Amino acid sequence: MYGCINDDKQISELKSITSNGEMNEETLIDVEEDPHLSDSSNISSNAALMNLIKGNIGTGILAMPAVIKYAGIPLGMLLIICVGALSTYLTHILLRCAQTLVDKYGVDRATLDYTETVGGVFEFGPSRLQRYKKLMKILTNVFMIITQIGFCCAYMLFISDNIKSFVEDHFSKKVRLEIVGAAVMGLLLCMCWIKNLKIIARVAIFANISAILGIIMIMVYSIMGIQDFTQFPTFTPFNDVLVAFGIVIFAFEAINLVLPIQNKMKYPERYVTRAGVINTAMVTVVCLYAAMGFYGFLKFGENTQGSITLNLKDAPSWLIPIQPLFVFSILVSYLLQIYIPVFICSKLIKKLECHQNKSSLVQKIQLKIIPPLIVIFSYVMAISIPHLDLMLALLGAISSSYLALILPPIINVVSRYSENDNRDWRFKLGVLSDVLIFLFGLIGFIGGTASSIYALIKQ
DSSP: OOOOOOOHHHHHHHHHTTOOOTOOOOOOOOOOGOOOGOTTBOOOOHHHHHHHHHHHOOOGGGHHHHHHHOOOOHHHHHHHOOOOOOOOHHHHHHHHHHHHHHHOOOOGGGGOOOHHHHHHHHHHHGGGGGGHHHHHHHHHHHHHHHHHHHHHHHHHHHHHHHHHHHHHHHOOOOHHHHHHHHHHHHHHHHHHTTOOOHHHHHHHHHHHHHHHHHHHHHHHHTTTEEEEEGOOOOOOHHHHHHHHHHHHHHTTTOOGGGHHHHBBBSSSSGSSSTTTTTHHHHHHHHHHHHHHHHHHHHHGGGGSSSSSSGOOTSSOOGTTTTTHHHHHHHHHHHHHHTHHHHHHEEEEEOOOOOHTSSOHHHHHHHTTHHHHHHHHHHHHHHHHHHHHHHHHHHHHHIIOOOOOOHHHHHHHHHHHHHHOOOOOOOHHHHHHHHHHHHHHHHEEEEHHHHHHHHHHHOO
């Protein structure tokens, strides 16, 4: 995710990972104090639609012009549309698997997040696969941690890059990314000690408004004075296409958000209908991504940067506020995003025997240093990979491919096998489609990772 601030996304994800955990005075996040996390909030279909759209539109939308640059206009547009359609289909698969657990096995819907759905499918699946329940849950949690910390790294680089660009463009002073990043890290180190989300959630409202204004201004400017698309190459090297794939799958990776939103809906049955929340939200997101990618690339051509906000050096004066707006938006988004890996890591550390054997003071210190360690790590990664487009591509290929493309067809096959005694042609056709999607995701996982690393080495 995920550049607008996705406050509902982070809060919903935090809700999902805490729904089965015990909260106590040592917990780093005081979830119960935040009204956004109330179980009693039965949201309407329109509210669910807005939450899902905001959850999908993250930093990835600003990298869509780079997707067209890497893949070419025809293949880039096709990639955005096809990955968006595939993500929608796999989202429906995840929801169907969760619904099967509720209807057939009596699992409480409120307890189902992505990880618990994966575990439940294997728990009630074929007997020879049930032993893999714990392994699959661990793998899912590991890739979720990688994804969430990856978001923090991408946000750190985005903030630092845009501050550096703004200072150099408007104050004619050369600054080093390392110095700007260190200043941002210092600010985040001071702010990451906040124990609950209440204050940040209030500020997130203004951050959302800032991001919406920024996106509108960029879209208007991109449409003005576009270049002739026939002057650009139709096709690009395959390695570049794989990099574009990584960026796109990173942008569409919000599959772990869909279950928490459905669980909070007043009428959850409206979530999955033909003109329901899922389909409407994803069509909207795909159209926005495609428009930003197409017009953004035609505006800046081969000079397109990893984030379109870095292409505004010679833009009119009315566009000057764009970078400060997005820096503010992503800064707040970072403060929300960091709570998810902090909570997961603290939960895992509490289960370690070496942690339990320590004194109460040492245990508290070990838990308290998790947020600053993540901030420092995100700074190190930002200055180590100072190319936002390649960082997004690498994160997308590694973690998003697994969560969004590889894992859903696996659990669908397991769920189908346990549900259907009749192995007719429909069953076999469904398994075949799942295998093809799995192979597509695996190619993206391996090829995208290798191509992103190769591109980083070349840079």
